[in-house]
Amino acid sequence: MTLTFVPHREDSLPLHLVDKPGLAALVDRLDPAQRAWVEASGFEAGLGKVLMVPGHDGGHALALVGHGDEAKRARQRFGFAKARAALPAGTFHLVSNLEGAELEEAALGWLLAGYRFARYKDAPGPKAGLIAPAGVDAARLEAIAAGEALTRDLINTPASDMGPDELEDAARALAARFGAHLAVTAGDDLLAANFPMIHAVGRASPRAPRLIDLAWGDTGPRLTLVGKGVCFDSGGLNLKPGTSMGLMKKDMGGAATVLGLARMIMALDLKLQLRVLIPAVENAISGNAFRPGDVLTSRKTLTVEINNTDAEGRLVLADALAYADEERPDLLISMATLTGAARVAVGADLAPFYSTEPKLSDALRTVAGRVADPVWEMPFWTPYEEMIEPGIADLDNAPSGGMAGSITAALFLRRFVTQTPAYGHFDIYGWQPADAPARPKGGVGQGARALLAALPEVLGL
Structure with a gap:
């Protein structure tokens, strides 16, 4: 993969980014032969x-890239x-009127367009290289691209x-790589360390469940x-149909995204204390699998009635969130491919989030468009709390009725964060359904760039 800019070269070719008015002005400055070439090509700056x-x-003198119109770009x-x-092999330098967020989006998009998942077969990347445009923080964009590539690689791996x-x-x-400390609690040690729901969800698999810290x-x-x-989600004893199981390698997309974001933070050497908690399990089926109707006691001592073993993600997150909450961090974020309801509500492109901290909500809304990482705030709607309260336990992991599934899942998680005022939850999809610019079909990070851009405002960095 080529996710870096190339060194400066005096013989690099100009790459002109032009919209229709800009094209007309540029053509007027070309020599007659080049002007005739452009006019004969039918190029319209799409x-x-x-x-x-x-x-x-006989060689190339320059390249034109269309910037379209404002409606297309939106x-x-x-x-x-x-x-x-589409560009041939070579080194290019960008010539454009872009600045600020538009220039950063163009430069980051160029880097991300170099991503290929090549673990199982050759996947040649593009051959054109770009010198870092003046006016962008090249090292920052390269760190962001590397973090995104890590997220994609982890999700794409079966x-x-x-x-x-x-x-x-x-x-x-x-x-x-970054001099961090790592601790892991695995298998039956989870019970001794009081992570009972992580253990319950993962115990049916021969691949031991664990908490990565x-x-x-x-x-x-x-x-x-x-x-x-959740490295694979069969649905447990509430077995998923085959059509729903096909993408379940991506059910660890939340873990992949926080690791990608952590890589960005550490590579950029942000002045903060970072902790990453990942409950890693496989939701499998065997004689000791947890069952519908079971009541589990969580780390926080809240009891949870299991009405669907396919609503397992909130269970493992609950123990990890309770553990994180004990430390009372300044900001606590959970990320998960948690509910299909979120996708029904906002589709694959938007990352819905919930927040107890207005400063976080405001910052995310402000920066998301600027960094081309769209998010959409959903409500922690307190009147729905009774939907997650069954008759025989404190909480229900799968409320009946099929209403507000993403919201009730978020409310479930919020019950385990009682000491940390600033909490945000992202219910992401983690998958690009079809090829799009800078985002090939497959695993994709969502919300990480927006969070990275929001941190200075939220944490005062």
Whole structure:
């Protein structure tokens, strides 16, 4: 993968990013032969469209990339990134009127367009290289792209090669790279350490459940990220149909996303104390699997009636959140591929989030568009609390009725965060259903860039 900018070269070709008015002005400045070439090509500066313009020596003199119109750009993020695959091998430098957030989006999109998942077969990437445009923080964008690539790689890897062991290995490699501390509690040790629901969900698999605990930094505000690490979700005894099981390798997308965000934070050396907690399990079936009708006692001592073993993510998150809450961090975030209801509500492109902290909500709304990482706030709607309260236990893991499924799941999680005022929860999809600019079909990070951009405002960095 080529997720970095290339070094400066004096012989790099100009890459002109032009909309229709800009195209007309540029064509007027070309020599007659080049002007005739552009006019004969029918190039109209459509978003991401490419035209190579020859020089007098028979080689290329410059490249044109269409920037489309405002309406097209509003409907498609990273439109400039489409050009990368269409450009020939070579080194280019960007010529444009972009600045600020628009320039950053173009530059980051270029980097992300270099991503390929090549673990199981060759997947050649684009051959064109771009010199970092003036006006962008190249190191920051490269760190963000590397974090996103980590998230995508983890999600794209099938469960045969990405179980709790391998997820731990990924966290361990990340910790080693950035000098973080890693502790892991696994198997029956989870019971001794009072993580009963993580143990209950994962005990049916021969791949031992575990809680992965990464810590980095010793000064500044405290940020804790909790990511759902269900490495494969069969549904348990409430077995999923085959059509619903096909994408369940991505059910650790929350864990993948917090690890990607953690990589960004550590690579950028943000002045904070970071903790990452990942309950890593496989929701499998065997004689000792937890059952519908069981009542589990959580780390927080709240009892939970199991009305569907396929609503397991909130169970493992609950123990991890309760543990995180005991430390009372300045900001606590959970990320999970938690409910299909969230996807029904907002589709695959938006990352819905819930927040108890107005400063977090305001910051996310402000920065999400700027960093091309769309989010949408959903309500912690307190009147729905009674929907998660069954008759024989404190909580119900799968309320009947099919209403407000994402909200009731978020309310369930909020019950386990009682000492930390600033809590945010993301109910992400973690999957790109079809190829899009800078986002090939497959695993994708959601919400991480928006959170990264929001941290200075929320934590006072």
